[in-house]
Amino acid sequence: MQHIEAGQPSIRLMSLATAVPPYVLEQNDVARRAAGLFGGGDAEADRFASVYRNAGIDTRQSSVPLAWYLSDHDAAERATLYLQSALALAVAATEQALVRAGLVAADIDAIIAVSSTGIATPSLDARLMDVLAFRRNTVRLPIFGLGCAGGVMGLARAGAIARSMPGSRVLLVVVELCGLTFRKGDQSKSNRVATALFGDGAVAMVLAAGGDGPLLGPAGEHTWSGTLDVMGWDVVEDGLKVVFSRDIPSLVRAEVLPAAEDFLAAHGLALAYIDGFICHPGGARVLDALEAVFDLPRGGLSDAREVLRDHGNMSAPTVLFVLEAAIKARKRGRQLMIALGPGFTVAFQIIELG
Numbered sequence: 304m305q306h307i308e309a310g311q312p313s314i315r316l317m318s319l320a321t322a323v324p325p326y327v328l329e330q331n332d333v334a335r336r337a338a339g340l341f342g343g344g345d346a347e348a349d350r351f352a353s354v355y356r357n358a359g360i361d362t363r364q365s366s367v368p369l370a371w372y373l374s375d376h377d378a379a380e381r382a383t384l385y386l387q388s389a390l391a392l393a394v395a396a397t398e399q400a401l402v403r404a405g406l407v408a409a410d411i412d413a414i415i416a417v418s419s420t421g422i423a424t425p426s427l428d429a430r431l432m433d434v435l436a437f438r439r440n441t442v443r444l445p446i447f448g449l450g451c452a453g454g455v456m457g458l459a460r461a462g463a464i465a466r467s468m469p470g471s472r473v474l475l476v477v478v479e480l481c482g483l484t485f486r487k488g489d490q491s492k493s494n495r496v497a498t499a500l501f502g503d504g505a506v507a508m509v510l511a512a513g514g515d516g517p518l519l520g521p522a523g524e525h526t527w528s529g530t531l532d533v534m535g536w537d538v539v540e541d542g543l544k545v546v547f548s549r550d551i552p553s554l555v556r557a558e559v560l561p562a563a564e565d566f567l568a569a570h571g572l573a574l575a576y577i578d579g580f581i582c583h584p585g586g587a588r589v590l591d592a593l594e595a596v597f598d599l600p601r602g603g604l605s606d607a608r609e610v611l612r613d614h615g616n617m618s619a620p621t622v623l624f625v626l627e628a629a630i631k632a633r634k635r636g637r638q639l640m641i642a643l644g645p646g647f648t649v650a651f652q653i654i655e656l657g
Contacts, residue, residue: 314465315516317406317472317652319627320399322392323364323614324503330360333498334577346610355499359587359608363502363615366392367483372485372498381483381542385421386469388503389478389586390430396507397431401557404472406510407599411509412471415465417457417619418572419450419536420479420543427478429530429624436549442468450530451532451583452524452644453477454506455620455652459522462652465510478505479618500586501617506623517630520637521570525562530554530647535574551585555592559649563597563639566651576638581629581654583622584611584647585643593641608634619644629656 334355366388393416401407414437416428423430425446431437444464449456454477462474481501486494510519533551536543567573574597582593584607594603602608608629610621617624622642629638635657642650 312466312469312512314462314510314512314519315514316519317511317514317516318400319506319508319623319626319630320396321620322396322399322405322507324366324388324392326365326368328365328369328502330355330358330362330499336369336373337498339411346470351495354495357587358499359590359591360500361612361613363482364504366480366503367482372482372487375487376541378542382421385480385483386423387422388480388481389418389423389505390428390434392503392505393427393476393478393507394430394434396478396505396617397435397474400474400509401508406472406509408437410472411437411441411474413466413473415444415457415461415464415473415475416444417446417449417453417475417477418479419448419453420481420484420618422447427476431476449619450643451585451616451618451621451642452642452646452648452650453479454583454622455522455640455650456524456644457517457619458508458623458640459650459652461508461510462519462522465490465512470512471510472511473649475508475510476505477620477623479503479620481616481618484545486541486544489544492501493545495553496547497545500616502617504614504617504620504621504624506627508623518655520655522650522652523566523569524648524650525566526646526648527558530633531645533645533647550590552592554647555643556596559593559641560596562649563641563651570653572653576637577639579629579634579638581622581625581640583608583626583642584608585613585616589643595654625640626654632657
């Protein structure tokens with residue numbers, strides 16, 4: 304068996320911090336207000352009640368109060384809210400991550416910022432540098448369009464940059480404000496599912512060579528052909544419109560295992576050498592499918608289910624919330640991180656805990 308870091312610098316996670324916005328959305332409240340959000344009256348809301356009831360979510364956090372969703376908002380307003388709230392969350396998570404790593408902003412050599420729920424030019428990393436005292440020669444890499452896979456793929460890119468810059472300290476910031484894409488009056492099933500599923504959140508992580516934190520191993524991904532319509536955003540007059548056009552759990556059951564086995568085999572590994580799974584909770588049915596694919600007991604992905612219950616699907620940051628939960632629970636051994644995103648793509652990252 305090939306060691307997961309053979310011939311490469313050992314990149315470790317120095318710190319991880321999460322942040323969520325102040326408004327708490329109770330799932331029962333959201334379900335009750337669905338008629339006002341979509342129109343169609345109580346009968347229509349009752350027809351879709353099971354979407355909220357079966358989502359596996361109790362609460363989510365939002366950058367705007369629940370009443371905001373019951374009014375119309377144009378793209379400019381959403382963009383302004385995104386810039387304000389995404390930056391605030393990025394700053395909060397970064398400050399915590401730096402403290403936990405025993406560093407200050409000037410110690411960071413590179414910043415990778417991942418986000419797909421709003422457009423920022425200058426990008427979030429540049430705006431972050433304008434708030435905190437990073438060095439003026441800090442390397443920056445903003446990444447857009449990875450969707451729910453952005454947490455795993457962003458971590459993989461951060462690890463690659465850390466390896467390419469010996470002795471560097473790399474900051475990864477992942478921020479999504481999915482709630483700002485909810486669209487009043489959009490009767491599509493995709494929008495209804497989004498209102499039952501999505502929340503807002505952010506994660507910041509510091510990576511560097513050496514130390515005794517979790518060890519990053521190989522990363523990889525697989526993008527299936529002819530699947531561009533599986534998930535993503537359409538740009539419309541009032542902002543971003545969510546796209547869920549196929550049965551994602553069915554795709555997971557049919558396609559993820561061969562992709563995972565191919566990824567592991569390329570690094571001299573097999574599923575038998577994996578001690579646990581850190582999966583993006585795209586939804587309760589997606590977690591059901593992943594448990595079946597990897598022959599886990601029903602509810603076996605408990606960390607992912609608890610994050611989904613308390614925070615909903617925050618897109619890219621969510622799997623990193625699950626990683627934080629696994630670290631806090633003192634999970635040990637070689638973990639396979641998995642997230643699915645637009646493309647349609649599955650992303651993998653091996654990380655050793657303990």
